[in-house]
Amino acid sequence: SYVLTQPPSVSVAPGKAASITCGENNLGGKSVHWYQQKPGQAPLLVIYYDTDRPSGIPERFSGSSSGNTATLTISRVEAGDEADYYCQVWDSSSDQVVFGGGTKLTVL
Amino acid sequence: EVQLVESGGGLVQPGGSLRLSCVATGFTFDEYAIHWVRLAPGKGLEWVAGVSENSGSPGYADSVKGRFTISRDNAKNSVFLQMDSLRVEDTALYYCTKDAYSSRWYTLTGMDVWGQGTMVTVSS
Numbered sequence: 001s002y003v004l005t006q007p008p009s010v011s012v013a014p015g016k017a018a019s020i021t022c023g024e025n026n027l028g029g030k031s032v033h034w035y036q037q038k039p040g041q042a043p044l045l046v047i048y049y050d051t052d053r054p055s056g057i058p059e060r061f062s063g064s065s066s067g068n069t070a071t072l073t074i075s076r077v078e079a080g081d082e083a084d085y086y087c088q089v090w091d092s093s094s095d096q097v098v099f100g101g102g103t104k105l106t107v108l
Numbered sequence: 109e110v111q112l113v114e115s116g117g118g119l120v121q122p123g124g125s126l127r128l129s130c131v132a133t134g135f136t137f138d139e140y141a142i143h144w145v146r147l148a149p150g151k152g153l154e155w156v157a158g159v160s161e162n163s164g165s166p167g168y169a170d171s172v173k174g175r176f177t178i179s180r181d182n183a184k185n186s187v188f189l190q191m192d193s194l195r196v197e198d199t200a201l202y203y204c205t206k207d208a209y210s211s212r213w214y215t216l217t218g219m220d221v222w223g224q225g226t227m228v229t230v231s232s
Contacts, residue, residue, distance in 0.1 A: 001170055031216070031217075033216070033217075033218040033219070035153070035219075037147075037153070042203060042222035042223065042224055042225065043145075043153065043203070043205075043219070043222055044222075045208065045218050045219060045220050048208060048217060048218030048220075049217065049218070054208070054218075054220060084152070086152060086153050088153075088155075088216070088218075088219075089216075090214060090215070090216040092214075094170075095167055095214065096155065096167060096168075096169055096170070097143065097155035097158060097167070097169075097213075097216055098155065099145075099152060099153045099154060099155060100152075101152050102152035102153065
């Protein structure tokens with residue numbers, strides 16, 4: 001089955017930028033969506049179609065994709081950004097929606 | 109207000125069944141695909157199933173295929189997840205979620221509205 005690989009954890013100091021990657025051999029051509037989930041809360045869509053930001057999501061959140069890797073970048077990280085982040089695609093070969101394993105962002 | 113509200117979770121023995129419900133308000137329900145996503149204790153998000161606006165050809169994760177059935181009733185703005193032959197590993201918080209723009213579950217555009225979830229515990 002299709003697997004999206006994310007680093008288990010990323011740590012960043014407040015005010016710095018954090019990058020979270022999502023990779024797979026055949027990621028190119030797939031649209032990647034990103035979610036933020038804080039403890040006890042439902043997930044929140046922060047990036048869709050690789051780079052688009054839903055209304056209400058701060059401009060500090062941005063997405064990019066190149067080759068077999070998609071990246072979520074959070075600039076000027078704040079304490080409130082501490083959360084789990086997940087990437088997601090629809091995989092046509094397995095006809096399933098797939099989430100990455102998730103990355104825990106820690107703000108130092 | 110755009111909202112999804114799940115219900116139907118609970119404690120069930122292995123091999124048992126449960127039926128989850130999700131009621132939608134605040135948007136034109138029959139124009140969007142709806143999915144179920146779960147979060148098991150200590151694990152990451154896992155997509156469970158998706159249904160298109162016309163109920164045709166739903167999709168399932170390999171882990172639940174043949175045991176779970178997703179359906180919808182557009183007249184009642186509701187989606188259901190019938191869970192049979194439940195296993196301990198199905199224990200999770202189950203979320204109902206709406207596709208942001210698409211009416212077909214397999215043309216995923218992101219999931220922009222989520223319920224608060226309903227907890228399913230499978231244990232003897």
